[in-house]
Structures are given as C-alpha cells and as structure tokens.
C-alpha cells in the first residue's frame with residue numbers, strides 16, 4: 001500500500017504544486033517510487049517523461065477515487081496529492097485520505113494567518129515554510145515573523161524549502177533532461193525530511209554533503225549591510 005501525502009491549504013500560490021513535484025523528484029533521487037497527483041481543476045497535467053516519478057491527472061473526484069485505489073495497491077510507493085487553493089471541502093476530503101499532510105506557507109503575514117487557520121482545522125498537518133528567503137537578513141526577519149505569528153504551533157513547523165529559482169523547471173510541461181544541482185539538493189532535502197517524519201527508510205546516496213540549514217538556504221555570499229538593523233516586528237506587521 002502506498003503512503004499518501006497531501007499538499008493542501010487555503011491560500012493560493014504558497015507553493016503546493018512546486019512542493020509536490022520537488023518531493024516526488026526528491027523521492028526519485030532517494031530511490032523511492034512515487035506519483036504526483038494533480039487535483040486542481042485550474043491546472044493542466046505535466047508530462048511524466050524525464051521525471052523520476054509518475055504524474056497522474058485526477059481532476060475529477062471519480063478519477064481521484066480510482067487513482068487512490070490504484071495507489072493503495074502499490075506497495076512501497078508514495079502518492080503525493082497536489083491540492084488547489086480555496087477548496088476547503090476538497091482539503092477536508094484529501095486530509096482524510098492522507099498519511100501525512102503538508103501546508104506550505106510563504107514569508108508573508110497573510111500566508112501565516114491562513115496557515116494558522118489550516119493548522120487548527122487539520123490537527124495532524126505540518127506547516128512547511130516555502131520560498132524561504134536565502135539572504136541572511138531577510139531570513140532572520142522571516143524567522144522572526146514565524147516566531148511572532150506561529151509561536152504556539154512551533155512544534156508543527158518543518159524545516160523550510162528555500163527559494164530556488166530553478167524549481168520552476170519542475171512545473172514545465174516537459175522537464176529538461178538535467179536539473180541544476182541546487183534544485184536536486186533541495187528536492188532531496190525535502191524528501192528526506194518527509195521520509196524521516198514518516199519513519200520510512202531510504203537509500204541515502206551519499207552524493208550530497210550534509211548541509212546545515214544555514215548552508216542549505218545560504219545566500220550568494222551577500223552579507224547584510226554594515227549598519228543593518230532587523231526590521232522591528234511592529235513595522236513588519
């Protein structure tokens with residue numbers, strides 16, 4: 001029986017689709033078979049060719065039920081269901097089907113307020129910071145916003161997926177044959193985090209040096225300006 005991971009949340013543009021594909025790509029890099037399942041009526045399916053995972057089009061509830069049946073029969077597979085924004089009923093449906101639920105959110109107070117609502121509605125779900133700033137001072141401000149707005153949910157917040165501009169390659173209808181190393185590393189890091197959460201073993205090919213979170217989200221060597229003062233929280237609100 002496949003493990004089912006749902007990537008959902010009410011807010012649009014938080015990175016649900018990108019996270020779903022990064023996760024599947026990362027699973028592939030760790031030797032794990034997976035399928036990325038599209039449920040968003042407003043999006044078109046992406047070709048599986050060249051990916052390390054299958055793609056499935058389950059934009060109707062009937063097809064979704066069939067895809068879920070199929071996945072359930074696939075021992076050792078991972079099924080990643082990409083949700084769509086503003087679909088609370090669908091999110092509730094997917095939540096019930098899932099072994100693990102991810103709620104991506106960006107460095108924005110609006111995203112954080114929305115993810116609080118979703119964390120309350122979905123008590124088993126994990127919040128996943130996405131498109132996280134890569135320069136140190138922006139990251140510091142982002143982390144402070146998380147502390148301020150998501151303090152009580154700190155135990156349910158995962159390590160961030162950093163902003164990686166090449167992540168958009170995964171959302172091309174046809175993916176390029178090779179992907180940039182920073183993207184592959186980010187995919188692997190996300191997949192590892194999820195497999196660890198689910199207590200699942202994986203082949204960890206040691207072709208990536210262990211990175212600390214700071215290195216993972218490292219800036220391009222840009223240091224904060226000399227007289228940089230972090231933005232006061234009140235001004236960030």
Ligand SMILES: Nc1ncnc2c1ncn2[C@@H]1O[C@H](COP(=O)(O)OP(=O)(O)OP(=O)(O)O)[C@@H](O)[C@H]1O
Pocket residue numbers: 011012013014015016017018019040083084085130131132161162163164165167168
């Ligand atoms: N880690 C990332 N680094 C850089 N850009 C990202 C990252 N994740 C997402 N993006 C960009 O942010 C935008 C929104 O991402 P995505 O389509 O994955 O969000 P979504 O939650 O699926 O949106 P929707 O609610 O419309 O389904 C896209 O342009 C995508 O390329």
Ligand SMILES: [Mg+2]
Pocket residue numbers: 016017018040043082083084
């Ligand atoms: Mg999407």
